[in-house]
Amino acid sequence: MxxxxxxxxxxxxxxTLEDLADAGNFALKAMGFPVHETEKYKYFAGNGIPKLIERIVPEKCPRENVEKVHGIFSEYYGKHCMDKTxxxxxxxxxxxxxxxxxxxxxxxxxxxxxxxxxxxxxxxxxxxxxxxxxxxxxxxxxxxxxxxxxxxxxxxxxxxxxxxxxxxxxxxxxxxxxxxxxxxxxxxxxxxxxxxxxxxxxxxxxxxxxxxxxxxxxxxxx
Known part of the structure; x- marks a missing residue:
């Protein structure tokens, strides 16, 4: 024992998968970036939110835009992290x-x-x-x-x-x-x-x- x-x-x-995906896709949409299927967030998650953001933004995304996505994500997730979790x-x-x-x-x-x-x-x-x-x-x-x-x-x-x-x-x-x-x-x-x-x-x-x-x-x- x-x-x-x-x-x-x-x-x-x-x-927490759906709430993470909803927050990520909300932030991506707000920046005019393509969104991802919910299942893909199983592999985006796991190394913390900063790494999740790096994984969901388009390749070679400028650091300034990565930080904007992070900010939008955090604000949205803070309000909606218990919607579906x-x-x-x-x-x-x-x-x-x-x-x-x-x-x-x-x-x-x-x-x-x-x-x-x-x-x-x-x-x-x-x-x-x-x-x-x-x-x-x-x-x-x-x-x-x-x-x-x-x-x-x-x-x-x-x-x-x-x-x-x-x-x-x-x-x-x-x-x-x-x-x-x-x-x-x-x-x-x-x-x-x-x-x-x-x-x-x-x-x-x-x-x-x-x-x-x-x-x-x-x-x-x-």
Whole structure:
């Protein structure tokens, strides 16, 4: 059983894809640029919003216009980041069950810190102990900086800590932090990507993830 679990956010706990795509396409339209299908945002996301913006703008886009798209995106997303976003099925029940077992939970994400805190507070309340999002001037995943902050706050033993995410960035983050990793298959990326990136475990359901963490069955009361 793991006593500490650190989660990614987008594609792991929350399905944020449509709101990210809507914000990205709104910003692109505002600048007169071509838009993208929602599914493509699964691969634009994962390395933080600045990198997402670089990926969605036209090739060789002037830096000034990239920054304008970023500004429009951030303003729109700040107002609409909860329009369509929802926790994946049974995530909230799993987090509550982990709390009952005194498992400490944190979130290390490349999503901007303020957006992350807003979403976590709205959807999960006090079910998450620590949130560490991207801040300007600090390393982002796969650098283990954010994970190490959480480990220090928890005074956690790395051997008793599991990192859970949905992308190659997450699996490499776990590796760089010296943690076991679990790739979830309901998120933005593929099982092959997760395994190729070093996932120790993969989980195709929240119930399976809970068993990996606790060695127990998650009881779902409908």
């Amino acid at each position: 793991y006593k500490f679990v650190i989660f990614d956010l987008d594609g792991t706990l929350l399905n 929802q926790p994946y099925k049974n995530i909230s029940k799993m987090l509550a069950a982990l709390n009952q077992k005194s498992v400490k939970t944190g979130i290390a994400t490349n999503k901007d810190h303020d957006f992350s805190v807003k979403l976590v507070k709205h959807f999960f309340g006090d079910k998450i102990d620590v949130v560490c999002g991207r801040r300007n001037g600090f390393p982002k995943k796969p650098d283990p900086y954010s994970v190490n902050i959480i480990l220090e706050q928890f005074k956690a033993d790395k051997k008793q800590t599991l990192y859970v995410g949905d992308s190659n960035v997450d699996m490499k983050t776990a590796e760089n932090a010296g943690l076991d990793s679990c790739g979830v298959l309901w998120g933005f990326r593929t099982k092959k990507e997760l395994i190729d990136s070093g996932a120790k475990y993969t989980a195709d359901s929240v119930e399976q993830l809970y068993r990996i963490i606790t060695d127990n069955k998650l009881i779902i009361d409908n």
